[in-house]
Amino acid sequence: MALVIFIVLSVLCVAAVVAMIVSRNQAHNALFLVLAFACLGGVFGLLDAPFVAAAQVLVYAGAIMVLFLFAIMMFNLRQPFPPEKKRARVILAAVLALVLLAELVLAGGRALGGGSTAGIPADGAIADLGRLLFTDYLYAFEITSLLIVAALVGALALAGKKESE
């Protein structure tokens, strides 16, 4: 059963990303990405990481992609981009991608050979995660809040200026 869910989710995810590459409409691209990130959230759930799955759906598929959609709204681009003229770039990108894919699969296959599949006990995983976040990673956690405040202020300072400047 889990295998079926995994296959469906990963096919959906890859298909959404491929659709994003093919499509020329930026709003559609963002919506395809919402689908891809939601599917990835499901995959995270299959990896016994339910809290990360929830954060993925809420933060990525929700907040970040809505931010992208708002930015697309601000750009007010009237016409979609014209088709590409230079095919050489696309072919070069495809060849490089295939080489990288082969390389990563080879390296990963060697690294994963003979790995055990013990897994985290499902119950108490979130409690463990919370304990880790507020003990071992407490400083990192607090600094993250500082980082978010800095990003907020920085975004306001960058993009919040009047047009007259």
Added chain:
Amino acid sequence: MIPPAAFFVLAVVLFVLGIVAFFVKKDLLTQFMAVEIMLNAGNLALLALAKAPGRADAQALVLFVITVAAAEAVIGLAIIVLVFRQRKSIRTDDLKDLKG
């Protein structure tokens, strides 16, 4: 039981697709989306490889990565908005000031 290698292969495929999208697309916004795809593929690889040892540290790390990615998206989009205001375009073909 799904082998961790399957998750890793999915992460690799997503990462490569993100790179393809980054090189094929020609507007800043979609390229930025491609970077987000690559970040997510990295997260997935981290979780997939950390499943076997059975510790929750990787999940904490992935949470931090998601948070930092959110901050990065905010700043990146602000910069793209600035570029659009100054140039009235976010096509990379129109941003050639550094080309000799």
